[in-house]
Amino acid sequence: MAGNLIELKAASYRYPTGKQAIAEVDLALPEGKKIALMGANGAGKSTLLLLLNGIYKPTKGELHYRGKQYRYNRKALRELRQKVGIVFQESDNQLVAPSVYEEVAFGLSNLYSDKKWIREQVEKYLDYFDLQELKNHSPHQLSSGQKKRVCLASVLSMEPELIVCDEPASNLDPQNARLTFELLEAQNKQGKTLLISTHDVNQAYAWADLVVLLKEGSVLSVGSPIEVFGDADTLAEAGLEQPLLVKLARMHQPHLAAEELPGNEAELVNRLTKKLCTDL
Amino acid sequence: MWITEIYKHDHRLQQLSPAVRALYWAPAMVLALVSSSVYFDWAMFALVNLSLLGVIRIGLSKLTRLYRIPVAFILLGCFVIAVEIPAQKAFTTIGQLPIGFSTGGLQLASLLLSRSLALIGILYFILLTNTISELAELMRKCRIPALFIDLFVITFKFIENLRQTSFEMYRAQRCRLGYSGNGKRIPLFASLMAAVFQKSMQNAKQLETAMQARCAGENYCFLQEERQFTLPQLYLPVGLASLSVAFLLICCNYGW
Numbered sequence: 001m002a003g004n005l006i007e008l009k010a011a012s013y014r015y016p017t018g019k020q021a022i023a024e025v026d027l028a029l030p031e032g033k034k035i036a037l038m039g040a041n042g043a044g045k046s047t048l049l050l051l052l053n054g055i056y057k058p059t060k061g062e063l064h065y066r067g068k069q070y071r072y073n074r075k076a077l078r079e080l081r082q083k084v085g086i087v088f089q090e091s092d093n094q095l096v097a098p099s100v101y102e103e104v105a106f107g108l109s110n111l112y113s114d115k116k117w118i119r120e121q122v123e124k125y126l127d128y129f130d131l132q133e134l135k136n137h138s139p140h141q142l143s144s145g146q147k148k149r150v151c152l153a154s155v156l157s158m159e160p161e162l163i164v165c166d167e168p169a170s171n172l173d174p175q176n177a178r179l180t181f182e183l184l185e186a187q188n189k190q191g192k193t194l195l196i197s198t199h200d201v202n203q204a205y206a207w208a209d210l211v212v213l214l215k216e217g218s219v220l221s222v223g224s225p226i227e228v229f230g231d232a233d234t235l236a237e238a239g240l241e242q243p244l245l246v247k248l249a250r251m252h253q254p255h256l257a258a259e260e261l262p263g264n265e266a267e268l269v270n271r272l273t274k275k276l277c278t279d280l
Numbered sequence: 281m282w283i284t285e286i287y288k289h290d291h292r293l294q295q296l297s298p299a300v301r302a303l304y305w306a307p308a309m310v311l312a313l314v315s316s317s318v319y320f321d322w323a324m325f326a327l328v329n330l331s332l333l334g335v336i337r338i339g340l341s342k343l344t345r346l347y348r349i350p351v352a353f354i355l356l357g358c359f360v361i362a363v364e365i366p367a368q369k370a371f372t373t374i375g376q377l378p379i380g381f382s383t384g385g386l387q388l389a390s391l392l393l394s395r396s397l398a399l400i401g402i403l404y405f406i407l408l409t410n411t412i413s414e415l416a417e418l419m420r421k422c423r424i425p426a427l428f429i430d431l432f433v434i435t436f437k438f439i440e441n442l443r444q445t446s447f448e449m450y451r452a453q454r455c456r457l458g459y460s461g462n463g464k465r466i467p468l469f470a471s472l473m474a475a476v477f478q479k480s481m482q483n484a485k486q487l488e489t490a491m492q493a494r495c496a497g498e499n500y501c502f503l504q505e506e507r508q509f510t511l512p513q514l515y516l517p518v519g520l521a522s523l524s525v526a527f528l529l530i531c532c533n534y535g536w
């Protein structure tokens with residue numbers, strides 16, 4: 001069994017304004033899993049993600065990467081940021097280069113000096129994200145979906161072990177959102193750990209291996225999707241809705257235990273048709 | 281109107297490396313600086329604008345709009361130089377003072393006007409055929425101290441950021457029917473400026489965070505796409521440069 005990639009031990013973060021955004025969080029992120037970080041607006045999701053990348057330093061508590069404590073010196077941070085890639089919520093705040101090509105090469109050229117290898121790597125990711133046609137465009141003149149793809153390519157080209165995405169599907173149309181998730185899924189198949197913040201309960205229910213529920217900076221519950229989403233009270237406390245599948249299943253059988261919740265649409269439809277058949 | 285808005289990534293010099301592109305503008309710039317001929321400067325101005333139209337394929341109306349602000353400043357400057365008080369040949373008098381143009385002043389002003397227009401044209405040519413990172417890279421290759429390059433890039437980025445934010449906020453206020461009543465304009469404008477500064481600082485901060493997250497160093501350096509160099513690429517710029525030199529020599533020879 002794989003160990004934990006990152007562990008937070010009683011980590012707190014207080015903004016310089018005095019706002020306590022993360023309060024005494026204990027959390028372990030297992031390697032190779034798809035993890036969904038959920039919470040209402042202002043729950044502290046973005047802040048937590050920035051803590052993981054070493055951008056913010058916890059005001060109290062510790063963070064461990066593969067069992068070793070984070071050290072906030074220059075060299076250690078560089079290593080850490082190569083291993084933990086973060087895709088920001090607003091693409092515009094991430095795009096710095098005047099062309100897509102340079103944007104994708106940006107992280108790589110900060111890390112490595114072998115230009116030939118960097119060029120090969122950039123070409124590979126441009127192909128992978130279908131960006132070859134746009135490579136000379138200015139990133140700011142693209143649509144939201146294209147911008148998101150550029151951001152993903154520029155972070156993934158650094159080949160991080162943990163990919164952190166802050167609301168990857170925000171302001172994307174359904175098709176592009178699905179595409180983004182498929183791309184991430186493919187990365188997970190290659191052994192990358194994914195951590196994604198979202199408020200889309202349906203997406204998280206269908207997709208995640210592990211769900212972390214945040215409320216006002218502290219962890220409300222951690223567990224598999226059916227455990228977390230089966231608990232309607234905790235979910236309501238976190239300010240989130242139940243996933244549609246859970247709602248429908250509970251409509252059909254009000255006292256369904258969490259372990260018996262359907263995993264996907266097909267399972268629910270099966271159950272309903274079976275019930276229909278026996279009723280008839 | 282700002283350069284990055286009309287910058288087209290697919291201009292005709294796109295396939296050339298920035299160093300080859302420099303062969304198009306660098307000789308022009310040097311010649312415009314050394315020439316003391318009004319005719320040569322006007323010819324250069326015309327040539328540069330024609331190539332802007334051809335190379336960038338920018339519309340004529342956009343091009344003229346680009347010149348609006350610099351031309352206003354230059355004209356003001358030229359006017360101040362040309363005016364003479366008290367003048368020998370006055371065209372008007374204010375109180376006891378005769379005001380007019382001096383011949384020497386007029387000559388100087390016309391040289392100044394033509395030369396600054398030519399230089400501004402060349403500057404636009406540079407900015408519209410190179411991205412900011414390509415320029416920074418070129419400067420680095422020319423061994424310009426890193427401090428200056430950073431200063432240049434930061435200034436450019438800061439103006440761009442300010443412009444973008446103020447445009448967005450202005451539009452948002454317009455959409456909520458700001459600026460319609462006459463009495464309300466000035467206070468609204470003041471609050472706009474305050475908000476713009478705050479927002480652009482925020483933007484800059486977030487951008488910095490994102491750059492840090494990808495291990496950015498101190499320098500603003502990007503890896504550009506590799507561009508092939510072939511000898512025929514040099515024919516056109518070298519030809520143009522030699523023609524210009526010849527024309528300048530003719531101008532000097534006849535004292536135009």
Ligand SMILES: Nc1ncnc2c1ncn2[C@@H]1O[C@H](COP(=O)(O)OP(=O)(O)OP(=O)(O)O)[C@@H](O)[C@H]1O
Pocket residue numbers: 015016017019020021039040041042043044045046047048089
């Ligand atoms: N730069 C900052 N300075 C001070 N307080 C901040 C700052 N950024 C966020 N906060 C506060 O910290 C809390 C957590 O914010 P955070 O951005 O982490 O929430 P979030 O869960 O990502 O929300 P959303 O779903 O809207 O993105 C909020 O109450 C917010 O007001």
Ligand SMILES: [Mg+2]
Pocket residue numbers: 045046047089166
């Ligand atoms: Mg957020």
